[in-house]
Amino acid sequence: MFAIVRTGGKQYRVAAGDKIVVEKMAGEAGDKITLDDVLLAGEGGDLKDVAGLTVAAEIIAQAKGEKVIVFKKRRRHNYRRKNGHRQRHTILRIVSIGSEEKKAKKAAAKTEDAAPAAAEA
Template identity: 70%
Template sequence: MFAVVRTGGKQYRVAAGDKIAVEKLAGEAGDTVTLGDVLLAGEGDNVADASKVTVSAEIIAQAKSEKVVVFKKRRRHNYRRKAGHRQQMTLLRITDVGEGKKAAPKKEAAAKKEDAPKAEAKKAPAKKAAPKADAAEKKAPAKKAPAKKAAPKKTEAKK
């Protein structure tokens, strides 16, 4: 199965196992990302419903592309400027192109948001106990660094 996905303002035709270089994406090598903007999907001559297709990829590396040299010149005016630029890019390996439920992750995210206040409530008492321990540490006298001596003033030589 293949899909056409849009990322970084460009479109890519991908299939499982393909390796592509795209504009920089957040994440480190080994992380899995989901390319959500699927424009077209199909298998052979058949076109599938793109809204039901998900594309998942693994980040191979974060790298820089080839250097682009920018050279400006005005003839007969002794004006030359040379600069270079290397664009940040992410190398991806497409792991899966297939029918997936896009609504399911949203429900899981909503469930996690509901559980988050409960988890924060459990963590709150532990935070209250920590300042008491800090107060005990503050009672110990703090050592002060010895004062530095002022440098002797130099007098100006008379001529």
């Protein structure tokens, strides 16, 4: 299954297990985050409904990109300015694509299965 998500003003096509580099996000390495702004989802050639669909991801690292040089010049005026910066990025690993309702149902089912087993013992 794949999804198109929007974060940092850009759109990314993701699937479970993918690693993507996005604009800086809050959090540290190892933190779990959810990307709620899902624009499109599908499997193969079929499109799925995106209502309530979320993408779960894990932050791998906070890093800096390559250096970008900014050079300004005006001819015949002895005006030259050189500046540069390194953009901050967040590297994400996509854990899963699914709806919040399905995850809640699975968690509830696990607790119900564990409760009778604990009562019998």
